[in-house]
Amino acid sequence: MRPRWQKIEKQIPGLDTEYFEYDERKDIAEKYNIENTKLPVFIFIDKEGKELERVTGEVAEKTLIDLINKYRNL
Numbered sequence: 492m493r494p495r496w497q498k499i500e501k502q503i504p505g506l507d508t509e510y511f512e513y514d515e516r517k518d519i520a521e522k523y524n525i526e527n528t529k530l531p532v533f534i535f536i537d538k539e540g541k542e543l544e545r546v547t548g549e550v551a552e553k554t555l556i557d558l559i560n561k562y563r564n565l
Contacts, residue, residue: 492531492533492549492550493510495550495552495555496508496510496555498552499552499555499556499559502556503556503559503563506559513525513530523542523545528547529547529548530547530548531547531548531549532545532546532547533545533546533547533550533555533558535558535559535562537562537565538565543562543565544558544561544562546558
Protein backbone atom coordinates (compact mmCIF):
# COMPACT_ATOMS: atom_id res chain seq x y z
CA MET A 492 0.00 0.00 0.00
CA ARG A 493 2.90 2.39 0.52
CA PRO A 494 3.53 2.70 -3.25
CA ARG A 495 -0.15 3.57 -3.70
CA TRP A 496 0.12 6.29 -1.05
CA GLN A 497 3.32 7.63 -2.56
CA LYS A 498 1.55 7.93 -5.90
CA ILE A 499 -1.32 9.79 -4.23
CA GLU A 500 1.12 12.09 -2.42
CA LYS A 501 2.55 13.13 -5.79
CA GLN A 502 -0.97 13.87 -7.08
CA ILE A 503 -2.02 15.88 -4.02
CA PRO A 504 0.68 18.35 -2.95
CA GLY A 505 0.73 19.28 0.72
CA LEU A 506 -0.81 16.02 1.87
CA ASP A 507 0.45 15.26 5.37
CA THR A 508 0.95 11.51 5.78
CA GLU A 509 2.84 9.48 8.35
CA TYR A 510 3.83 5.85 8.08
CA PHE A 511 4.27 3.59 11.08
CA GLU A 512 5.28 -0.04 11.25
CA TYR A 513 2.80 -1.74 13.55
CA ASP A 514 5.33 -4.02 15.19
CA GLU A 515 7.94 -1.27 15.63
CA ARG A 516 5.70 1.44 17.13
CA LYS A 517 3.62 -0.18 19.85
CA ASP A 518 2.92 3.27 21.32
CA ILE A 519 1.14 4.35 18.12
CA ALA A 520 -0.67 0.99 17.86
CA GLU A 521 -1.99 1.43 21.40
CA LYS A 522 -2.86 5.11 20.95
CA TYR A 523 -5.02 4.39 17.91
CA ASN A 524 -6.22 0.98 19.10
CA ILE A 525 -4.93 -1.00 16.14
CA GLU A 526 -3.47 -4.00 17.97
CA ASN A 527 -6.33 -6.31 17.01
CA THR A 528 -7.48 -4.89 13.71
CA LYS A 529 -7.00 -5.93 10.12
CA LEU A 530 -3.86 -4.50 8.56
CA PRO A 531 -3.04 -2.24 6.89
CA VAL A 532 -5.07 0.42 8.64
CA PHE A 533 -5.43 4.02 7.48
CA ILE A 534 -6.62 6.58 9.99
CA PHE A 535 -7.74 10.03 8.92
CA ILE A 536 -7.08 12.53 11.70
CA ASP A 537 -7.96 16.22 11.96
CA LYS A 538 -5.55 18.98 12.97
CA GLU A 539 -6.43 18.51 16.65
CA GLY A 540 -5.64 14.78 16.52
CA LYS A 541 -9.28 13.62 16.52
CA GLU A 542 -9.94 10.51 14.46
CA LEU A 543 -12.30 11.23 11.58
CA GLU A 544 -12.41 7.86 9.85
CA ARG A 545 -10.44 4.65 9.45
CA VAL A 546 -10.28 2.06 6.73
CA THR A 547 -8.57 -1.30 6.85
CA GLY A 548 -7.17 -3.77 4.36
CA GLU A 549 -6.37 -3.14 0.73
CA VAL A 550 -8.09 0.07 -0.36
CA ALA A 551 -8.48 1.28 -3.93
CA GLU A 552 -6.66 4.46 -4.93
CA LYS A 553 -9.93 6.19 -5.85
CA THR A 554 -11.40 5.39 -2.43
CA LEU A 555 -8.37 6.88 -0.69
CA ILE A 556 -8.49 10.02 -2.86
CA ASP A 557 -12.21 10.40 -2.15
CA LEU A 558 -11.54 10.18 1.60
CA ILE A 559 -8.67 12.65 1.37
CA ASN A 560 -10.89 15.13 -0.47
CA LYS A 561 -13.69 14.58 2.04
CA TYR A 562 -11.49 15.61 4.97
CA ARG A 563 -8.89 17.80 3.32
CA ASN A 564 -10.16 21.20 4.37
CA LEU A 565 -11.20 20.39 7.94
